[in-house]
Amino acid sequence: MEQKGKRAGYGKQTLLVLFLASAVAVPAAAMEVKVFAIGDFVPSGSGGCGGGDRSHWPTMVDHWYDHMGVHGHTKDGQYTNGSMTIQRFCDPDWNGGCLDYLYVDEASAAMIATHGSDSGDHWAGTMRYPWGGHCALDAGGTSDDMWVGDFDLEFIHLSSCYSADDDNLPGIRHAMYDPVDSPNNGRRAHQWNGFHGLMWIGSRFDNDYKEFAHDAHSTSISRSWVHNLYDDRVDCAGYDPWNWFGTCQEQCPVAYSIGPTGSSALTRLVNERYNYVYADPTGNNGWAYRYIVACDPSGETAFSP
Amino acid sequence: MIIKNYLYNSLVMVFAGMFLVSAAPAMAKEDPPRDEPDPGYEEVYKLVGGSLPEIIKEDNKELVSLLLKPPLGKPLREAFNPDTAIKALFGRAGAPIAPGCKQIYTPSGDIDPGECQASRGEEAGGGIYKEFRFSKNMSLGNISFFDRPKAVEIDPGKLVPVRMTDQQAYDTARKFLQNTFGLPVSEETPAPPLANKAVNLSLPVKTLALGGVDREGGKFNVPVEKMVILQRGFNFRLGGTYGEYDWIPGPGKAMMVLDDRSLTSGGLREVVVRGWHEVKAHPDANPEFAKSRAMLSDEITRDLLNESTGRISKLNCRLVLDSIPTPSGVGLLLPAVQVHVSPVPADLSEDAQNALAMKSTAGFVRTYNLVELNETNPKGGEME
Numbered sequence: 002m003e004q005k006g007k008r009a010g011y012g013k014q015t016l017l018v019l020f021l022a023s024a025v026a027v028p029a030a031a032m033e034v035k036v037f038a039i040g041d042f043v044p045s046g047s048g049g050c051g052g053g054d055r056s057h058w059p060t061m062v063d064h065w066y067d068h069m070g071v072h073g074h075t076k077d078g079q080y081t082n083g084s085m086t087i088q089r090f091c092d093p094d095w096n097g098g099c100l101d102y103l104y105v106d107e108a109s110a111a112m113i114a115t116h117g118s119d120s121g122d123h124w125a126g127t128m129r130y131p132w133g134g135h136c137a138l139d140a141g142g143t144s145d146d147m148w149v150g151d152f153d154l155e156f157i158h159l160s161s162c163y164s165a166d167d168d169n170l171p172g173i174r175h176a177m178y179d180p181v182d183s184p185n186n187g188r189r190a191h192q193w194n195g196f197h198g199l200m201w202i203g204s205r206f207d208n209d210y211k212e213f214a215h216d217a218h219s220t221s222i223s224r225s226w227v228h229n230l231y232d233d234r235v236d237c238a239g240y241d242p243w244n245w246f247g248t249c250q251e252q253c254p255v256a257y258s259i260g261p262t263g264s265s266a267l268t269r270l271v272n273e274r275y276n277y278v279y280a281d282p283t284g285n286n287g288w289a290y291r292y293i294v295a296c297d298p299s300g301e302t303a304f305s306p
Numbered sequence: 307m308i309i310k311n312y313l314y315n316s317l318v319m320v321f322a323g324m325f326l327v328s329a330a331p332a333m334a335k336e337d338p339p340r341d342e343p344d345p346g347y348e349e350v351y352k353l354v355g356g357s358l359p360e361i362i363k364e365d366n367k368e369l370v371s372l373l374l375k376p377p378l379g380k381p382l383r384e385a386f387n388p389d390t391a392i393k394a395l396f397g398r399a400g401a402p403i404a405p406g407c408k409q410i411y412t413p414s415g416d417i418d419p420g421e422c423q424a425s426r427g428e429e430a431g432g433g434i435y436k437e438f439r440f441s442k443n444m445s446l447g448n449i450s451f452f453d454r455p456k457a458v459e460i461d462p463g464k465l466v467p468v469r470m471t472d473q474q475a476y477d478t479a480r481k482f483l484q485n486t487f488g489l490p491v492s493e494e495t496p497a498p499p500l501a502n503k504a505v506n507l508s509l510p511v512k513t514l515a516l517g518g519v520d521r522e523g524g525k526f527n528v529p530v531e532k533m534v535i536l537q538r539g540f541n542f543r544l545g546g547t548y549g550e551y552d553w554i555p556g557p558g559k560a561m562m563v564l565d566d567r568s569l570t571s572g573g574l575r576e577v578v579v580r581g582w583h584e585v586k587a588h589p590d591a592n593p594e595f596a597k598s599r600a601m602l603s604d605e606i607t608r609d610l611l612n613e614s615t616g617r618i619s620k621l622n623c624r625l626v627l628d629s630i631p632t633p634s635g636v637g638l639l640l641p642a643v644q645v646h647v648s649p650v651p652a653d654l655s656e657d658a659q660n661a662l663a664m665k666s667t668a669g670f671v672r673t674y675n676l677v678e679l680n681e682t683n684p685k686g687g688e689m690e
Binding site for chain 2: 120
């Protein structure tokens with residue numbers, strides 16, 4: 002079932018803009034948040050893009066979405082299964098039919114939950130249905146489907162495998178601005194949060210997503226993402242629940258920011274919260290990331306940036 | 307300084323509808339769906355059977371009976387003293403506790419599952435801020451603390467590498483959690499048996515780091531903090547070749563982030579205790595209704611097939627004590643098997659990762675009771 006949120010409150014946004022114009026960083030007004038999740042994937046025989054079902058996935062990420070509402074943010078769109086195609090995430094400067102400015106790029110903070118893979122130099126997310134023969138949402142690196150931040154989005158969270166792989170870090174920044182619009186309107190995304198290698202789904206992780214939302218108001222978003230979503234003991238052998246024999250894998254969250262310099266990106270990474278937001282970055286030549294040293298997930302070798 | 311042009315946004319929104327029903331245009335590169343067939347019953351049953359801990363037999367009455375009598379430590383409801391914690395975390399000046407903390411019942415008369423907060427500084431803004439939260443009903447077992455420094459510009463060249471060793475971090479964290487938060491020693495899983503060279507000697511300590519690249523291409527990666535993670539466990543002394551089944555994981559985890567200040571001034575960056583419930587054995591769990599290894603394998607197999615999971619590359623099962631929440635906050639313990647299902651192997655080359663496009667990648671976890679519950683309170687097959 003798909004449920005669309007209400008339209009953005011532009012009066013409130015305008016107030017925020019006035020604040021942003023007068024200071025480096027300000028206590029931010031309420032944000033508009035959206036969540037996009039696929040738990041029920043559709044086989045190609047039924048016209049879908051394939052992928053194994055993960056029925057609990059939407060529920061898991063809704064814990065983030067719901068708790069953002071508890072903190073006074075506007076729950077502006079909860080998109081679950083339905084007709085999820087790349088049209089909601091791709092930029093019209095790539096293809097005129099793309100509608101990211103009505104969906105992911107219309108939020109201030111958004112979370113996407115779907116199967117993902119490492120497609121060369123970037124992340125590729127699996128959609129529920131193809132659009133123009135396209136099932137993969139390619140973002141970052143040499144891909145050019147997804148350019149967010151040029152309309153509104155500041156913080157994008159990927160509950161998706163390989164969404165922040167160590168070898169793709171240099172290219173994530175290319176999904177956080179639009180090479181056509183950003184140089185003119187100055188808008189860019191601030192932070193991208195994802196995973197190195199595989200991530201995991203289950204009710205035991207529900208509270209982690211809720212706490213991520215909560216803590217990111219009192220400490221930095223990057224810190225909250227990495228500390229709440231790290232798991233040191235997934236996929237351990239039955240005889241090794243404590244990892245004494247080294248069979249366990251880890252879930253490896255990575256937080257990533259951009260800026261005109263490395264120092265600027267790092268300052269944003271360390272300080273930005275949902276209630277303390279800097280003006281948009283003025284460039285993306287520098288980037289910074291928070292991570293766990295040598296974190297070793299399933300489906301990947303240990304994190305080695 | 308960038309000012310967002312919301313007039314521009316509004317105009318774009320107006321014209322957006324023109325494209326809503328537009329046909330999807332042709333794209334240079336297509337990536338069609340790639341279906342992967344679901345595995346069959348025999349294949350999954352074999353995977354499950356091969357991964358269940360050997361301690362789970364055909365007859366598990368004795369095992370369930372034992373697991374329903376866990377050696378519990380003192381619950382946090384008795385051991386945790388907020389005043390002691392506030393003094394340790396905020397110093398003699400303390401911190402004001404939010405009004406309403408003593409209101410432990412909701413207007414409808416239920417026990418309030420919410421949290422009590424004490425803080426110093428302003429949560430909003432870029433100033434120093436310390437926040438301490440704990441369950442109003444400490445049977446729920448949630449405690450957290452943050453010490454946020456002032457927001458300042460950060461020069462990567464001035465980041466100070468953490469010097470603390472893993473052993474120092476581990477010892478400091480355990481001491482703090484026991485002495486200040488009252489975490490019971492008897493429920494903290496010990497470090498691996500050092501005498502046995504067959505086991506991994508690493509402590510549950512990770513190093514947190516900041517990295518990045520400057521516009522000139524200069525790269526930095528600096529370890530800045532240590533993170534200690536303690537999983538709650540119960541010592542049943544079940545044995546195994548190396549004592550690997552002595553400790554069974556239970557509900558609750560503690561995490562502590564430290565930097566070098568922690569060794570000198572006692573300063574802490576972050577401490578979290580989550581879900582360290584007060585627990586008791588589930589009253590409706592009767593060892594006579596313990597599931598056999600075959601029954602459990604069949605139940606797990608059918609449930610996974612029902613989910614239509616796609617490809618399964620790895621499947622691991624571990625024995626745990628699950629906790630069923632109750633309105634009082636006291637969790638009801640149930641022996642259970644936690645199943646981790648991964649569609650891909652542990653390590654993959656970059657080429658192999660590329661081949662995963664449009665295939666199942668996310669792993670998932672589910673939990674299955676090891677004992678059938680009486681019909682008065684059925685909770686079998688609890689989904690994770």
